Amino acid sequence: DLVSVAAKGEAVVSGEAHADNVAPSLLGGFTVVTDDGVARLDAAVPVVACLPEISVSTRDARGVVPESATMDEVVTTVGNAATLTVGMTRDDPELVGRGMNDDIVTPERTKLITGYEAVREAALEAGATGVTVSGAGPGILAVCHRGDRRAIASAMVDAFDAAGVESRAYQTAISEGATLYRDDS
Structure with missing residues (x-):
């Protein structure tokens, strides 16, 4: 998925492929990143x-x-x-x-x-x-x-x-x- 691809790009910049920055940017809302995926909920x-x-x-x-x-x-x-x-x-x-x-x-x-x-x-x-x-x-x-x-x-x-x-x-x-x-x- 797009989050994992973007996380690989983050690895180039920061040295580690964490989705904690890219997931909220891409998905919006409130996101929780775990080893087995990303949970998202709407928040205002x-x-x-x-x-x-x-x-x-x-x-x-x-x-x-x-x-x-x-x-x-x-x-x-x-x-x-x-x-x-x-x-x-x-x-x-x-x-x-x-x-x-x-x-x-x-x-x-x-x-x-x-x-x-x-x-x-x-x-x-x-x-x-x-x-x-x-x-x-x-x-x-x-x-x-x-x-x-x-x-x-x-x-x-x-x-x-x-x-x-x-x-x-x-x-x-x-x-x-x-x-x-x-x-x-």
Whole structure:
């Protein structure tokens, strides 16, 4: 299928053929990638994506992932992932925000993003229900209620500016994925 082909292309760029980045881009919605396939569900949770003008390679971001974690960290992370999934099925920004917390990978990846903590705090103060690194970074994703997107976007850009980093913020929602257009003429 197209996801596995795209994952092979990702391997050229990042060194590993993971579908975790390409599946949501192609399929849209909320996707969960497992060894035996991709599960997708429609979701309409409002988000703000803030993209700083810094470079973090997927290879570097994967390189900081710890090789081990404590049982408590794993239990907490699995619980958060379940909360995130339930929140997505209900289009509930509060549950999604609670489920976005990760004590294993994200703390290491945030060290690669200048100003991350200030941007995270600014987004939460402006009304975000959850904030995390988007994929391998450097983008930062904030989940929120629809009416809070503008204030959150502004707060995130301002916080990056204060850290000396240019950025752009996009007010959006989880998309429908790629669309194939074909010219039959």
